[in-house]
Amino acid sequence: MSRPNILLVLSDDHAAHSISAYGSRVNSTPHIDRLAAEGALMEAACCTNSICTPSRASILTGTYSHVNRGCSIYSQFDHRVGTFPEVLHDAGYQTAVHGKWHLGTSEVSLPRGMDVWSIFPDQGAYVDPVMIDPAGEETVPG
Secondary structure, three states, X not given: OOOOOOOOOOOOOOOHHHOHHHOOOOOOOHHHHHHHHHOOOOOOOOOOOOOHHHHHHHHHHOOXXXXXOOOOOOOOOOOOOOOHHHHHHHOOOOOEEXXXXXXXXXXXXXXXXXXXXXXXXXXXXXXXXEEEEOOEEEEOOO
């Protein structure tokens, strides 16, 4: 039996009304629209936490902030709580995360259950960003 590919694109600061797949009359987002047309469009999703750390901690763990302890933008979530990438990895999926992590960069806070990862420290820079991966830090030109 073949397993589906799973791609989760988490894009900061995009309300549903900013994406044309959700009916935006202001923006045209053809690449996101193609992903929606060929995959899944979440039309009945709700947002329990709308800011960086709490949002990411809830998405990764499937739990509320009082469980994962990622209650504010300055907190680090409880890494004892399992994540869906760990479950997928243990089931034989290849897993990766690239981009904004915003869950801390101390040894205990780095991505777990990922075959490959590279993350921005904190919010990340828009020009010549520093990326952190298992080999260390690297400035990426551009």
